[in-house]
Structure formats: C-alpha cells, structure tokens
Amino acid sequence: MKLTGAQIVVECLLEQGVDTVFGYPGGAVLNIYDALYEYQEKIRHILTAHEQGAAHAADGYARASGKTGVVIATSGPGATNLVTGIATAHMDSVPLVAITGNVGVPLLGLDSFQEVDITGITMPITKHNYIVKRVEDLAPILREAFRLANEGRKGPVLVDIPKDVTAAETEFVPQKPTVDPPAVLAADDDFQKAVELIKHAERPMIYAGGGVIFSEGAKPLAALAERIDAPVACSLMGQGGYDQTDRRYIGMLGMHGTVTSSRAVSTCDLFIGIGTRFSDRVTCDIKTFAPQAKIIHIDIDPAEVNKNVKVDLQLIGDASEVMRRLCNMLPDCSHAEWIAQIADWKESYPLHMEPRTEGGVTPQAVIETLWRLTGGNAVITTEVGQHQMWAAQFYDFKEPRQFISSGGLGTMGYGLGAAMGAQLARPDRRVVNIAGDGSFHMNCNELVTAYKYQIPVIELLFDNEVLGMVRQWQRLFYGKRFSQTTLERGTDYRKLAEAYGITGLRITRDDEIEPVLKQALSENGPVLIDCVIDRDINVLPMVPAGAAIDRPILNIEIDD
Amino acid sequence: MKRQIISILAENNSGVLLRICGMFSRRGYSIESLSAGTTEDPTISRLTIVTTGDSATLEQIEKQLMKLVNVREVRLLPDDCIKREHVIIRAGNDARTRTDLMQVANLFDANVLDVDDNSLAMELTGEPGKITAFIRLVQPYHIQKLVRTGLSALERE
Structure with a gap:
C-alpha cells in the first residue's frame, strides 16, 4: 500500500508494539502529528509541558516496562530540548527512539527557520542516529533504530526526518520485527x-x-x-x-x-x-x-x-x-x-539517621514508612541529589524496575517526567517520585501533564531550601562557604500544587509522616507532598571523591 | 606509549568520518594522521589512522571503534605492514635551484609534475621515512607549497 512518510512512521511504531509515545508538536512534525491524529485509537500520545519532560517520560516508561521508549519533537528547539533526556538515557543504557522533525530537504543547511543539525548534536549521546532524506529509506531506518536501541547494550537512537519526507509517499510493506536470542560471546x-x-x-x-x-x-x-x-x-x-x-x-x-x-x-x-x-x-x-x-x-x-x-x-x-x-x-x-x-x-554498621531537632522529620523515617505503607512494592523514581541517595538507601527494593533514577548523567529534573512515564507503563503500581526542592524547580512544569492525564504519581518533595548535596560538599571541602546553594525561594508548594489542580499535602513533624503518606496513597490522582526537613541532614556514609573506598566518612559535625 | 597504525573498514556514508573522529576527540585519543577513500566496493571506505597510546588505550580505541554502527572491521596493523605516503611539493625560486631540484628528484625517483621558469612541482610516493628524507633535501630550495597525505597501509599476506 502507498503511504505518506508520516503514516509510515506511525505504522512502524505499531509494528514494534508501541502503544504510547511522548512528545510535543511543531511545524516540522505537523504531518507526523496529523498521522497520530488519524491513528489515535491505536497509539496514545502524551503531551508534556516541555520536550525535556517528554524525553524523561519516555525514558521512565522504558525503564519501568522494559519496552522501548518513544519521544517525538519538532525541529530546532524541539530537538535541542530533547538533548538532556537523550544523554540521560545514553549514560544509563536505556532503549529509547527519539524522532525529530527537520526542515524540508531543500532547506537543509541554509540556516532555515527552526533548523538545527540534531544528528550532529546528538552524535556523542546516541548509540547511532540517522537523517532520512528519502521516504523509501524511512521504514528500514526506523526498524533498524528499534533494533539498535535494544541490541546488546541498550541505548538511545535518534531519527531525524525532514518535513518533505513525511509528506512524500511510497510503498509500505509491513514487516514483523525479529528478536535475536541473547548473545554470549565468552568461550x-x-x-x-x-x-x-x-x-x-x-x-x-x-x-x-x-x-x-x-x-x-x-x-x-x-x-x-x-x-x-x-x-x-x-x-x-x-x-x-x-x-x-x-x-x-x-x-x-x-x-x-x-x-x-x-x-x-x-x-x-x-x-x-x-x-x-x-x-x-x-x-x-x-x-x-x-x-x-x-x-x-x-x-x-x-x-x-x-x-x-x-x-x-x-x-x-x-x-x-x-x-x-x-x-x-x-x-x-x-x-x-x-x-x-x-x-x-x-x-x-546499619544505615541510621537521627532527627536534628525534637520531632523533626528524617528522610529515613519518611522513606521507611513509605516502604511499609506500600508493601515495598512501589516504583520509586528520583531526581538527583541527597534525596536520590536516601531513596536508594532506605527503600528496600525487591525486584527490578522498581527504582528509576538518572545514575550516569545525574540529571536534576529527571524524576517527575520519569515518574509519569513509569506510571503509564505500570498502572498496577504506586509510583512515587522522591525529589528535592532544587530538582523540583527544574521541571515542575510537568505537574500540568500529571493533572491533564490524571497520572496518579506522588511527588514526595524533601524540602530543605538548599541544594543539599552541593552544600554537603561545601561544608566538607569548601570551608562552609555555601556559595549559591541556599535557595530559600519561599515557594508555597501546596498552593502551587493546587494551582495545577493537584492535591497538596505537607509534613513538618515526625508524627505527621504516616497520616499524610496514608492520605496521599488513598488519593486517585496526582499528589504533591511538601516534606520539610532540616538542611543539614547529610548523606552518609560518604567516600570523598578520589579517596579510598574503605575509609568512608561516617559522621559530619554540624557546628554552625 | 606506542605508535599504532589502525586500519578501519566502514560504511561509506555521510557522517562516518565525523563519527570516527568525534569518538577519538571526545575520548581524548590522538590522531597523528588519517587517510580515507573508497575500496573496491564503493559502499565501503577504508581509513588508515595513526595514533599513539599505551596498550590499555589502544585496546579501548579498538573496542570503541567497533561500537560505532557504521564500522565493519578494525585491525591494529603490525609494524612490518605495507606503508605508503604521498607528497606533492612545489619548490625553487630561480633557474639554478630548479636544476638542483631535478637532481634531488632523480635521486628519489620522484616524478616531476609541472615546471615553470623558476620552480618545479614534484610528487613522491613511499614509506614515511623516505618522504621525510625527501622533504628534508628539498627544504634548502625554498619550498613554496607542500601537501602530504596521511599514511595508507595494508597488512602483508
């Protein structure tokens, strides 16, 4: 059958068993979005607030499900907004196919409106990438992109498609993907x-x-x-x-x-x-x-x-x-x-945290209570910083794909998008994004997405008004010169949540931990919990950068 | 540290050179010389790269090259492989130096490509040492322009 390039894109996604994609429309992907409109019964498209959120959501979806995540963005800024998300997936070997539009082939290389060389930009952060200049090449390249994303060590692959290629027509012959058995090369x-x-x-x-x-x-x-x-x-x-x-x-x-x-x-x-x-x-x-x-x-x-x-x-x-x-x-x-x-x-040497004040909240108590209330079965996503380490330390994961975090690249702002992707992949599980207030502010715009699609993620925000991990290093190695790490932005997180139509809760004392978490878990839609903690709770043990692993710091004196 | 000649077979498509050079650059590997061209199969290019590194670095270079999707084959060539470079030099500034240069060209079996009143364009193909020696002998006769290819190499059978 004769199809347009845009229809071929969607047919190839269906061929690969894709039922959910994340993205953001724009000029160069108008044809692809028109095809998505046509196929909306078969493919669910999640519109995020920003392309970065879409990339992280596709990544979270992939990590939670084991399937390949798919993200679509337009040319120029749409494509560059994916870059952090693609690099995150690359460092953590996450199978991801990013599809970007580009200006038409005759306009390539002329600094046309919203033109960017995204294959050049993403060369070091993808397993491989393509620009498709002939519609006849489109289906074979998309199939190869999915194969590469999943083959051997997994990773992201980007396919850049000029607008005229999505409009051009060619013969399309469906083809079932083949899966190679896992390889063992060792003798x-x-x-x-x-x-x-x-x-x-x-x-x-x-x-x-x-x-x-x-x-x-x-x-x-x-x-x-x-x-x-x-x-x-x-x-x-x-x-x-x-x-x-x-x-x-x-x-x-x-x-x-x-x-x-x-x-x-x-x-x-x-x-x-x-x-x-x-x-x-x-x-x-x-x-x-x-x-x-x-x-x-x-x-x-x-x-x-x-x-x-x-x-x-x-x-x-x-x-x-x-x-x-x-x-x-x-x-x-x-x-x-x-x-x-x-x-x-x-x-x-158990991991143990003492509250710094009478009745104060420790991340350990919060996360361990969360573990108990969720039967240890929740999917936990994180942002990057102290809260990320606490999540890894105190939630005892029982099975794979329960912990989703940006490990290699350390991307602040990763977690909320990833949590939504994970929740869409695993509707049977509670998904909690453990965040810090620094990371939260990087991509909190994605709360609109959680509301729009009523994705019932819990945003558990450890609010200490500092960039805690950097502050910890400044305390230890920079003579307590807390350069630009004291945030004190005065955000009222409950009001912010409410403005987005999301339930906002707050924990300020240890006796509020359990009732508030219970309330959050009983909600059907997205919830934000502002969990206020002391700014000088540190992540311990800690091996200073470049030091020997057998000499971790076990205690940090807070004397100011 | 060891000097190493690497021979690479790669798909002949746009961007493949960039992918290979980009990998060398971002991982901090050196490229002393590079030559590239199509093979008997027009869809395949052969690249010869000269690099330096300790054995761990050379092992990594080989493995990282193999991870590039367009790269088909990577060989670390032994020192006794067939090595060739090519140089074109225009030199000389008067009739007398031109005559002297003819003698140097004869000595090295270099071809004379172009002659005018005061200068001479010559080409020579040979092992890198021979090319370097040739350039050294031409040096006193006022080199106007010089182009030297990177090394091309093949294994001996």
Whole structure:
C-alpha cells in the first residue's frame, strides 16, 4: 500500500508494539502529528509541558516496562530540548527512539527557520542516529533504530526526518520485527576458568549493576548468589536487581554505599562484577579498589572490560545468559565464616539517621514508612541529589524496575517526567517520585501533564531550601562557604500544587509522616507532598571523591 | 606509549568520518594522521589512522571503534605492514635551484609534475621515512607549497 512518510512512521511504531509515545508538536512534525491524529485509537500520545519532560517520560516508561521508549519533537528547539533526556538515557543504557522533525530537504543547511543539525548534536549521546532524506529509506531506518536501541547494550537512537519526507509517499510493506536470542560471546574455556576461580574463592562477592536489570537477570542472579554463597551489593543502577530484604544483600557500593559493602570489597578475594561499567562513583580510588581480589567481569559490552578497572577474567555476553550458564556449571559452595563476618558488619554498621531537632522529620523515617505503607512494592523514581541517595538507601527494593533514577548523567529534573512515564507503563503500581526542592524547580512544569492525564504519581518533595548535596560538599571541602546553594525561594508548594489542580499535602513533624503518606496513597490522582526537613541532614556514609573506598566518612559535625 | 597504525573498514556514508573522529576527540585519543577513500566496493571506505597510546588505550580505541554502527572491521596493523605516503611539493625560486631540484628528484625517483621558469612541482610516493628524507633535501630550495597525505597501509599476506 502507498503511504505518506508520516503514516509510515506511525505504522512502524505499531509494528514494534508501541502503544504510547511522548512528545510535543511543531511545524516540522505537523504531518507526523496529523498521522497520530488519524491513528489515535491505536497509539496514545502524551503531551508534556516541555520536550525535556517528554524525553524523561519516555525514558521512565522504558525503564519501568522494559519496552522501548518513544519521544517525538519538532525541529530546532524541539530537538535541542530533547538533548538532556537523550544523554540521560545514553549514560544509563536505556532503549529509547527519539524522532525529530527537520526542515524540508531543500532547506537543509541554509540556516532555515527552526533548523538545527540534531544528528550532529546528538552524535556523542546516541548509540547511532540517522537523517532520512528519502521516504523509501524511512521504514528500514526506523526498524533498524528499534533494533539498535535494544541490541546488546541498550541505548538511545535518534531519527531525524525532514518535513518533505513525511509528506512524500511510497510503498509500505509491513514487516514483523525479529528478536535475536541473547548473545554470549565468552568461550567455554573462560566459563571453565570462572568456575575454577569461584570454586577456589574463600571470600567471594557479587556486585550487580544496571545490566542485570536490562537483561532481566534478577532470577539468575539470585540463583548464582545462592549457589556461590556470596554477599551481593548493587550499584545505584542495579537497585532492585537483587532482593534487598535478603540476608545476602549488603547494600549499595561506592561513594554513598554501606560500610558493609566497602568492607566487603576491600576484604573479598573474588569480586564478580555483573552488568556494570565500574563507574568512578563506585570504585572511588581505583588503586585501592578490591586490593585482595581477583576480578571477574560479566558484561554485554566488551569496551567496558578493562576500561576503568583491570580485570582477571571477562565473560562477554548477556548477563542473564552468562549467569545461568555459570550457575549450571558450579557446585553448591558454602562460605559460612565469610557470611557470618558480613552479617556482623551489617549489624554493626546499619544505615541510621537521627532527627536534628525534637520531632523533626528524617528522610529515613519518611522513606521507611513509605516502604511499609506500600508493601515495598512501589516504583520509586528520583531526581538527583541527597534525596536520590536516601531513596536508594532506605527503600528496600525487591525486584527490578522498581527504582528509576538518572545514575550516569545525574540529571536534576529527571524524576517527575520519569515518574509519569513509569506510571503509564505500570498502572498496577504506586509510583512515587522522591525529589528535592532544587530538582523540583527544574521541571515542575510537568505537574500540568500529571493533572491533564490524571497520572496518579506522588511527588514526595524533601524540602530543605538548599541544594543539599552541593552544600554537603561545601561544608566538607569548601570551608562552609555555601556559595549559591541556599535557595530559600519561599515557594508555597501546596498552593502551587493546587494551582495545577493537584492535591497538596505537607509534613513538618515526625508524627505527621504516616497520616499524610496514608492520605496521599488513598488519593486517585496526582499528589504533591511538601516534606520539610532540616538542611543539614547529610548523606552518609560518604567516600570523598578520589579517596579510598574503605575509609568512608561516617559522621559530619554540624557546628554552625 | 606506542605508535599504532589502525586500519578501519566502514560504511561509506555521510557522517562516518565525523563519527570516527568525534569518538577519538571526545575520548581524548590522538590522531597523528588519517587517510580515507573508497575500496573496491564503493559502499565501503577504508581509513588508515595513526595514533599513539599505551596498550590499555589502544585496546579501548579498538573496542570503541567497533561500537560505532557504521564500522565493519578494525585491525591494529603490525609494524612490518605495507606503508605508503604521498607528497606533492612545489619548490625553487630561480633557474639554478630548479636544476638542483631535478637532481634531488632523480635521486628519489620522484616524478616531476609541472615546471615553470623558476620552480618545479614534484610528487613522491613511499614509506614515511623516505618522504621525510625527501622533504628534508628539498627544504634548502625554498619550498613554496607542500601537501602530504596521511599514511595508507595494508597488512602483508
């Protein structure tokens, strides 16, 4: 059948099983939006307040569902507004297809109205990108974009389509997408070597990153940990890859990891990193990382091996498949003494927060109450900063895709859009965006989207009137010179919420935590909770940048 | 630190050179020279890049290149591979230097491409060392213009 480029775009989305897209219309995508109007029974389009919000929502949708997120924006500023969202998805390996319009082919390169070279701009922050100059190429490129976004290490792909290409017609032949089975490139020999290393280890430790979640690896990871009898730490991106209520779980590893994790990494004699890129926020001082350990690295991306940490053995392939195969080759191991040592550390160094004033609210109390009231089943999204670390520390995630956060890029303003995307992907779950007041103000315009579509997310705003994480660093390393981190903007968050048609609640004392959270959870629409906390509650433990992981700061004196 | 010749086969489409150079630039890898052109298959280009780095860096360069969607093949060539460069020089400022330059050209088997009253345009193809030596000998005769390609290289079979 003969279709226009715009119709082909939508047909290709349907072909890929897309039922929800996020975006914002504009001149260069008029034809695509006309096709979306035509297909509105089949594809739901969520209109955000700003293209950045749409990109984060598509990203949150992808992380919560495991499907590919799709975002559509017009040329020029529409396209550049996606950039932060695309970079966020790229750093965290999120499958995302961004479709942008551009000026017509004859106008390209002439500095035409709303023209921008978005493929040039996004080259370093996409797995790959395309500009489609002939309508005949459109369907094959869109199919390849979806394949690439999901193949191997996942990531964003951008397809830029000039306006005349969306208007031109060509023959369209539907084609079912094919899915390749997960790849394992590691040789049998290497598996055998891994088995030997594991069998001979006395103090093995498993460390799981985001790759475990993207490869649907929670079950094989649990089986492997049990088989090896090893403690498990997770990165920020790996939160939920392992049941955090399990006795073998030892917490996050890295700059704000638990003492148990940092002790374990410094003491273990075998370190198995799975689906991880050994980020600088995790390894801290590379020279003192896992000094006694042989390191096995399991990852889909060969370029991550020996990039940051020199490893003893690499197993390249889909993390799930590699773990399954490894598990089948291993006998049951037992490390009673090591596990007892771990349990002892866990008991001696729990994560704990004291209120700074009588009746004051601690993030720990709020998040743990939220955990209890939601049965530990909520999907938690976050912005970036102290609240992000507290969310990771105090909400015990039980399964993958429960924790959604900008780990690699650290994008303030990510969470609200992501929360809406996650909620649309998972209507069966409560979705709570844990935010700080700094991040909130970056993209709070998206509250209009939550209202318009009645997306029942809870915006839990830790309101301390400072950029807390930067303030924490200024306190420790910049002589308490709190340069530009005291916000004191005087926003009345409840009134703001009400102006957007959203229920606004407030927590100021510890005895208000439970009733207010209960009320929020009983609402059917979106809710904003202004949760007032002291500005000098810090994120601890903390390993200063570049310091050794085994020497975290455990206490910060507040003497001003 | 080691000097390394990398031979790359990539799809011959717009932007592929930018993607490769962009990757080198953003990850802080050096490009000492680069030459590119189509192969016997017009849809495929071969690029020869000369870079320097320690073994860990070279390993990363190879892997990062392989991650680029348009890149088909990456080879780190051994030192004894076939290496060629090409130079075109216009030099000389009077009849006497022109005669002297003819002798230098003869010595190196360089071709004379163009002659006028006072100067001479010559070309030479050879190993980089030979090209450098040729340029050094032409140097005293007032080089007016010089163009030197990057290295092209192929493995020996």
